Amino acid sequence: xxxxxxxxxxxxAGMAAAIAAAxxxxxxxxxxxxxxxxxILNQCIHNGxxxxxxxxxxxxxxxxxxxxxxxxxxxxxxxxxxDCHVLRLNRDKTALLVSLKGVFELETKxxxxxxxxxxxxxxxxxxxxxxxxxxxxxxxxxxxxxxDNRKVGRRALIxxxxxxxxxxxxxxxLEGIEVVGVVERLPYPGGLLRNVIQCLRDFNIPLxxxxxxxxxxxxxxxxxxxxxxxxxxxxxxxxxEKSFKVDTLVLSVGLIPQVEMLNSLVALDKRTRGIACxxxxxxSNEWIFAAGNCTAIFDLVDYVTREGERAGEYASRYVNGDxxxxxxxxxxxxxxxxxxxxxxxxxxxxxxxLRCRKPMERALLKVGGFEKSFExxxxxxxxxxxxxxxxxANLDMVEVRLEEV
Amino acid sequence: MEKIVCVLCPMGCKIKYxxxxxxxxxxxxxxxxxxxxxxxxxxxxxxxIVPTSVKVVNGELPLVSVKTNRPIPKRLIPKxxxxxxxxxxxxxVKVGDVILxxxxxxxxxxxxxxxVKRVNSA
Numbered sequence: 001x002x003x004x005x006x007x008x009x010x011x012x013a014g015m016a017a018a019i020a021a022a023x024x025x026x027x028x029x030x031x032x033x034x035x036x037x038x039x040i041l042n043q044c045i046h047n048g049x050x051x052x053x054x055x056x057x058x059x060x061x062x063x064x065x066x067x068x069x070x071x072x073x074x075x076x077x078x079x080x081x082x083d084c085h086v087l088r089l090n091r092d093k094t095a096l097l098v099s100l101k102g103v104f105e106l107e108t109k110x111x112x113x114x115x116x117x118x119x120x121x122x123x124x125x126x127x128x129x130x131x132x133x134x135x136x137x138x139x140x141x142x143x144x145x146x147x148d149n150r151k152v153g154r155r156a157l158i159x160x161x162x163x164x165x166x167x168x169x170x171x172x173x174l175e176g177i178e179v180v181g182v183v184e185r186l187p188y189p190g191g192l193l194r195n196v197i198q199c200l201r202d203f204n205i206p207l208x209x210x211x212x213x214x215x216x217x218x219x220x221x222x223x224x225x226x227x228x229x230x231x232x233x234x235x236x237x238x239x240x241e242k243s244f245k246v247d248t249l250v251l252s253v254g255l256i257p258q259v260e261m262l263n264s265l266v267a268l269d270k271r272t273r274g275i276a277c278x279x280x281x282x283x284s285n286e287w288i289f290a291a292g293n294c295t296a297i298f299d300l301v302d303y304v305t306r307e308g309e310r311a312g313e314y315a316s317r318y319v320n321g322d323x324x325x326x327x328x329x330x331x332x333x334x335x336x337x338x339x340x341x342x343x344x345x346x347x348x349x350x351x352x353x354l355r356c357r358k359p360m361e362r363a364l365l366k367v368g369g370f371e372k373s374f375e376x377x378x379x380x381x382x383x384x385x386x387x388x389x390x391x392x393a394n395l396d397m398v399e400v401r402l403e404e405v
Numbered sequence: 406m407e408k409i410v411c412v413l414c415p416m417g418c419k420i421k422y423x424x425x426x427x428x429x430x431x432x433x434x435x436x437x438x439x440x441x442x443x444x445x446x447x448x449x450x451x452x453x454i455v456p457t458s459v460k461v462v463n464g465e466l467p468l469v470s471v472k473t474n475r476p477i478p479k480r481l482i483p484k485x486x487x488x489x490x491x492x493x494x495x496x497x498v499k500v501g502d503v504i505l506x507x508x509x510x511x512x513x514x515x516x517x518x519x520x521v522k523r524v525n526s527a
Contacts, residue, residue: 045470045518046456051414059456061470061519065500146458149467174457174486193419194412198453202479300415376419 003029003079004319005312006095006108008086008261011039012301013292013308014114015067020312021112022077026319029106030071031084031097037071038064039116040139041301043146046167048194052302063301089261093287110287110315113262113275114308117255117293125253129215134222138164138252145171153248157225158182159213162380163191163299165252170199172250180244181206183213183227185234188359190252190380192299212236213249222247257294271338272296278326278343279350281311282318289315296340296353299382303353310351333401335360337379344398350387355379356402363402368392373405406431409447411440420444452476456518457489459504464496464521471504475513485509496523 005021007014010032018030036042041049044060051057054066071078084099095106119137134153136144142164144150156172158165161184169179182200187210189196200207208227214236215226229240257274267284269276274297275283275290282289291311292304314324327345332338332354340353352367360377370391374383392398406421420434422444429448435441446452454476458468477485485508494504498521505515 045458047454047472048415057414059470059472059518062500065519146470147466147468192415192417193410194415194417197410198412202453
């Protein structure tokens with residue numbers, strides 16, 4: 001089999017990338033391991049998607065359906081392979097795929113990698129105690145409840161106050177599971193303030209800040225979770241332990257870009273832990289582009305869609321013979337935890353995503369010759385700015401700084 | 406000035422306002438007019454869109470995701486969930502199909518947010 005562009009993953013980024021490439025009259029194959037396109041959007045049945053991109057508020061499945069319709073509209077150009085796993089991507093631009101039809105090889109001119117992220121697992125948290133059933137990552141609990149119609153337990157504690165954690169707190173509550181609290185290690189909530197209000201406060205779910213799980217107990221099913229307050233170095237403070245009798249623990253402790261398949265083919269960024277990309281979506285390997293949560297963890301699917309489109313457009317230009325360099329590095333400076341993209345090619349304006357390192361009341365963002373002031377910044381809310389090409393001229397590196405004012 | 410965070414969209418505008426004699430006399434910080442109506446509702450009768458799911462008969466999946474097409478009063482949410490548990494939809498269901506009309510006399514409909522194809526039960 002031969003194609004112009006192979007898109008790996010049919011979530012928000014992959015669908016947008018495939019459609020963008022099809023609009024440039026290229027032949028596209030999109031490989032998705034699930035039985036349906038849409039990725040994680042299908043199980044995110046809550047609202048809050050699409051406000052930037054569609055200027056209306058949609059649920060996850062509705063957002064996915066709009067792109068699925070477009071994939072259908074471009075059916076002549078885009079071949080959608082569901083139930084299909086990419087086993088290997090080779091240096092000679094071939095890929096080995098497996099689906100219900102068997103194993104086959106695909107020859108392509110460019111790849112857009114859009115494999116999303118995986119959830120940080122329980123095992124990585126090194127929590128002492130037993131290893132009973134009843135411990136779920138938020139995404140697994142979400143899939144069980146929202147797609148498979150399975151109730152995960154009766155009484156639950158949530159670890160991590162990221163958006164997914166808070167949204168699952170509400171979801172469990174609505175489905176009749178008692179949520180006794182949300183535990184957060186940081187002194188401030190990890191997700192958006194709107195979710196603190198509409199997911200926790202609306203249902204009187206307590207949020208325990210500066211707290212962590214120090215032990216889980218249970219012989220077969222989870223029975224008890226011990227929570228303690230932490231000091232500034234996140235060390236549990238002896239004597240502050242609280243016991244929660246719960247049969248369910250839901251973890252929302254972060255997402256990790258899924259990069260394993262490309263490990264030997266492209267460079268990663270040490271801060272985002274994702275595929276290092278230029279503002280064109282191009283990786284350190286010129287025929288491999290990437291977009292979405294496999295590059296950096298984004299706050300909003302709307303951003304992911306835009307980045308998917310961008311990768312689709314530039315990958316198409318690459319297939320048509322355009323060549324661009326990775327460009328100059330973009331480096332987080334003062335008060336900046338991470339930035340995306342990781343390089344600026346010099347082609348086009350720069351859409352820059354960044355997270356601050358700590359909550360800031362007022363800050364001045366400085367990038368090359370560009371400045372913009374911000375209020376009420378928190379690490380959990382991504383900052384997005386568009387920086388004109390001319391403000392980045394004659395630099396050999398782009399330093400991104402947030403000065404406190 | 407009192408403070409409130411608008412929950413209508415992920416922008417999460419921080420709205421500052423002052424109330425005198427039960428009337429809003431000054432508002433700042435909302436980036437769109439919906440923030441003002443949110444504030445008014447929040448002071449009188451807080452409302453929320455409720456996303457959830459209902460069972461499907463003869464569908465390719467056991468559930469179809471749904472939402473209220475407009476916000477309903479927050480105090481009705483527990484009652485709403487009791488009611489929605491009893492509801493079953495018959496596949497096929499398409500995005501936007503009305504699953505339940507005028508729920509709890511609010512004038513608000515419950516609509517499907519995904520498509521579930523029909524499969525013939527074996």
